[in-house]
Amino acid sequence: xxxxxxxxxxxxxxxxxxxxxxxxxxxxxxxxxxxxxxxxxxxxxxxxxxxxxxxxxxxxxxxxxxxxxxxxxxxxxxxxxxxxxxxxxxxxxxxxxxxxxxxxxxxxxxxxxxxxxxxxxxxxxxxxxxxxxxxxxxxxxxxxxxxxxxxxxxxxxxxxxxxxxxxxxxxxxxxxxxxxxxxxxxxxxxxxxxxxxxxxxxxxxxxxxxxxxxxxxxxxxxxxxxxxxxxxxxxxxxx
Amino acid sequence: xxxxxxxxxxxxxxxxxxxxxxxxxxxxxxxxxxxxxxxxxxxxxxxxxxxxxxxxxxxxxxxxxxxxxxxxxxxxxxxxxxxxxxxxxxxxxxxxxxxxxxxxxxxxxxxxxxxxxxxxxxxxxxxxxxxxxxxxxxxxxxxxxxxxxxxxxxxxxxxxxxxxxxxxxxxxxxxxxxxxxxxxxxxxxxxxxxxxxxxxxxxxxxxxxxxxxxxxxxxxxxxxxxxxxxxxxxxxxxx
DNA sequence: GATTCCGGAGAACAGTTGTTGACTGCATGG
DNA sequence: CCATGCAGTCAACAACTGTTCTCCGGAATC
Numbered sequence: 324x325x326x327x328x329x330x331x332x333x334x335x336x337x338x339x340x341x342x343x344x345x346x347x348x349x350x351x352x353x354x355x356x357x358x359x360x361x362x363x364x365x366x367x368x369x370x371x372x373x374x375x376x377x378x379x380x381x382x383x384x385x386x387x388x389x390x391x392x393x394x395x396x397x398x399x400x401x402x403x404x405x406x407x408x409x410x411x412x413x414x415x416x417x418x419x420x421x422x423x424x425x426x427x428x429x430x431x432x433x434x435x436x437x438x439x440x441x442x443x444x445x446x447x448x449x450x451x452x453x454x455x456x457x458x459x460x461x462x463x464x465x466x467x468x469x470x471x472x473x474x475x476x477x478x479x480x481x482x483x484x485x486x487x488x489x490x491x492x493x494x495x496x497x498x499x500x501x502x503x504x505x506x507x508x509x510x511x512x513x514x515x516x517x518x519x520x521x522x523x524x525x526x527x528x529x530x531x532x533x534x535x536x537x538x539x540x541x542x543x544x545x546x547x548x549x550x551x552x553x554x555x556x557x558x559x560x561x562x
Numbered sequence: 563x564x565x566x567x568x569x570x571x572x573x574x575x576x577x578x579x580x581x582x583x584x585x586x587x588x589x590x591x592x593x594x595x596x597x598x599x600x601x602x603x604x605x606x607x608x609x610x611x612x613x614x615x616x617x618x619x620x621x622x623x624x625x626x627x628x629x630x631x632x633x634x635x636x637x638x639x640x641x642x643x644x645x646x647x648x649x650x651x652x653x654x655x656x657x658x659x660x661x662x663x664x665x666x667x668x669x670x671x672x673x674x675x676x677x678x679x680x681x682x683x684x685x686x687x688x689x690x691x692x693x694x695x696x697x698x699x700x701x702x703x704x705x706x707x708x709x710x711x712x713x714x715x716x717x718x719x720x721x722x723x724x725x726x727x728x729x730x731x732x733x734x735x736x737x738x739x740x741x742x743x744x745x746x747x748x749x750x751x752x753x754x755x756x757x758x759x760x761x762x763x764x765x766x767x768x769x770x771x772x773x774x775x776x777x778x779x780x781x782x783x784x785x786x787x788x789x790x791x792x793x794x795x796x797x798x799x800x801x
Numbered sequence: 802g803a804t805t806c807c808g809g810a811g812a813a814c815a816g817t818t819g820t821t822g823a824c825t826g827c828a829t830g831g
Numbered sequence: 832c833c834a835t836g837c838a839g840t841c842a843a844c845a846a847c848t849g850t851t852c853t854c855c856g857g858a859a860t861c
Contacts, residue, residue, distance in 0.1 A: 331858055335808065354681030356596035360849065371849080373809045380849090436679045440734065442593030481768045492727055495679065529720045537776030570828050574838065599819065610819080612839045619819090 339377045341367045343391070346384055347430040355385045356442035385438065385446040392431040393453040397460070399424055404461055404486065406468040414531045418524050421490055425497040436495045458483045473542055485534060493527040578616045580606045582630070585623055586669040594624045595681035624677065624685040631670040632692040636699070638663055643700055643725065645707040653770045657763050660729055664736040675734045697722045712781050724773060732766040 345366035349358060360381055361371045378384040403417040425432050438446050439454075462483035465471050471479060500523050503516035584605035588597060599620050600610045617623040642656040664671050678689050701722035704710050710718060739762050742755035 331806095331808080334858095338808080350681075352681070352683075354593045354595045356593045357681060359847085361847080369808095370810050372811080372851085375850085376808055437681065439679075440675045441680070442589075442591065442596060442676065444591075478768065481765055482772070484765075485769055485772065488727075488731055526720055526723075529717065530724055533721070533724065533773065533776040533780060535776070536779050536782075537772040537774070540775050540779050541772060543775075570836095570838080573828095577838080598817080600817080608838090609840050611821090611841085614820085615838055 335376075338367065338369065338373075342374070342377055342384065343388060346381075347388065347434060350434055350437070351430060354441050355381065355438055355446060382443055382445050385443055386449045388431075388434055389438070389446055389449040389453060392428070392435050393450070393457060395428050395431055396424070396435075396457065399490070400457075400460055400464055403490065404464045406464075406470075410532075410535050414528050414535065417490075417531060418493065418527050421493050421527070422497055422520070422524060425494050429498060432494045433498055436491060436498070439491075454487065458487045461486055470538060478541070482538065489527075489530060489534065493523070493530075496523045496527065574615075577606065577608065577612075581613070581616055581623065582627060585620075586627065586673060589673055589676070590669060593680050594620065594677055594685055621682055621684050624682055625688045627670075627673055628677070628685060628688040628692060631667070631674050632689070632696060634667050634670055635663070635674075635696060638729070639696075639699055639703055642729065643703045645703075645709075649771075649774050653767050653774065656729075656770060657732065657766050660732050660766070661736055661759070661763060664733050668737060671733045672737055675730060675737070678730075693726065697726045700725055709777060717780070721773075721777065728766075728769060728773065732762070732769075735762045735766065 342363055346358065346363050349362060349366060358381055360374050363381070363384070364371045364374050378387065399420050403420040405413070405416075407413070408416070435450060439450050441447060458480070462476075462479045465479055465483055465486075466474075471482075474482075497520065500519040501516040503520055581602055585597065585602050588601060588605060597620055599613050602620070602623070603610045603613050617626065638659050642659040644652070644655075646652070647655070674689060677685050678693075680686060697719070701715075701718045704718055704722055704725075705713075710721075713721075736759065739758040740755040742759055
């Protein structure tokens with residue numbers, strides 16, 4: 324109601340947040356390209372013209388959303404790609420991290436997944452760039468892992484991209500899994516959602532496991548044929 | 563101009579195609595949710611009301627597009643996942659198949675990638691279902707591969723999903739790579755596009771290689787811990 | 802205490818959208 | 832050869848869009 328604390332800029336940032344949040348919520352059932360400026364202001368409860376005080380266009384708002392959505396993703400690197408524990412522990416921890424993140428910021432996750440290949444060029448490119456930064460950081464973390472000894476920078480980046488793609492795909496699966504309802508502890512029955520969630524978790528874990536195995540044997544045949552590098556993993560599969 | 567061949571239904575299907583094609587082209591720079599009915603008819607050159615003779619809504623048109631886009635994808639299974647040749651040959655063939663498909667049907671590919679997580683529920687679900695069918699067929703093909711001997715059905719499906727995701731991701735990368743211009747043979751210089759294309763091809767091949775390696779060693783530790791199945795591939799990586 | 806700054810409101814604008822009903826011309830089937 | 836079916840047209844509708852300009856009131860500054 325009133326403005327108990329803070330200056331005027333505080334109020335400005337508050338309605339800015341309201342705009343961002345309203346947009347984020349509206350974007351759960353549509354894409355940014357079809358999101359109207361008036362639609363957002365209506366949801367916030369301000370005049371359409373007030374929108375321009377905060378963003379130049381919906382596209383602009385979208386880019387801002389990319390920023391905070393990807394930023395919220397960053398801390399995941401520490402828990403999901405860290406080099407502590409055995410392989411199975413690490414996989415479990417990674418999957419749990421992703422699940423937790425989707426629980427905390429579902430709208431952010433959905434936004435990224437939807438707009439990554441969406442119809443708004445500026446937002447697409449913003450996501451691509453931010454994701455590239457993120458991937459590079461993952462690559463850096465992977466480099467510190469003893470398993471990565473002897474890997475070329477290119478191969479490490481490839482692996483990081485694979486992991487990041489996997490992370491997003493897994494997050495998307497968690498999003499699509501029927502929500503485990505808002506009641507975390509009230510009922511102890513499994514519920515439809517929890518079953519689906521666990522199925523997703525197990526599949527995701529298996530995927531990571533396969534990648535992890537491939538990683539372990541990546542350098543098994545150091546130099547076979549002349550070319551540039553990786554040895555062909557050819558084995559008798561001739562039909 | 564005239565109607566030399568065919569009945570009246572031929573003409574109907576022709577404008578239906580025109581609608582689909584126009585939509586497909588318009589969708590290269592926007593998403594289905596923001597695609598207007600009038601926009602499509604305007605591009606085709608017919609009255610807006612004529613649209614209803616073919617589709618009930620733009621959503622409906624989208625679902626139709628899903629059908630033909632995914633159908634065009636099916637023949638890829640034979641060339642990209644077949645069990646002939648050594649691993650390296652197969653990987654190269656898979657990447658080439660995908661590149662070729664993107665060259666032939668770029669709009670289809672873009673449509674799938676964009677709308678797979680897009681803002682139109684009906685289309686999203688149509689893609690998910692069709693993609694599930696596709697994946698199951700891939701799994702069936704993989705099952706015939708000697709490498710898959712001893713694999714559980716669940717694991718095979720997981721691998722198929724991984725391959726399908728990889729296929730789409732690779733296709734998307736080829737789409738984003740600057741086009742190699744419409745002139746295939748006129749100039750023999752590499753050009754910006756061709757360099758980018760080859761970079762994409764090499765990265766995609768490496769990804770497939772890693773997955774292939776993981777596949778080969780998937781059953782290395784048949785039964786380690788009690789649980790349900792796959793042995794933990796844990797190896798000394800403790801930080 | 803007076804003045805400037807600025808987030809927001811209001812009205813109005815020209816365009817656009819999806820959808821309707823009644824109509825027309827032409828290929829088709831009796 | 833006539834009657835029906837049906838793709839496509841036209842006009843009109845209410846609703847909505849993004850954007851501009853003008854104005855207001857309260858905080859911030861001097």
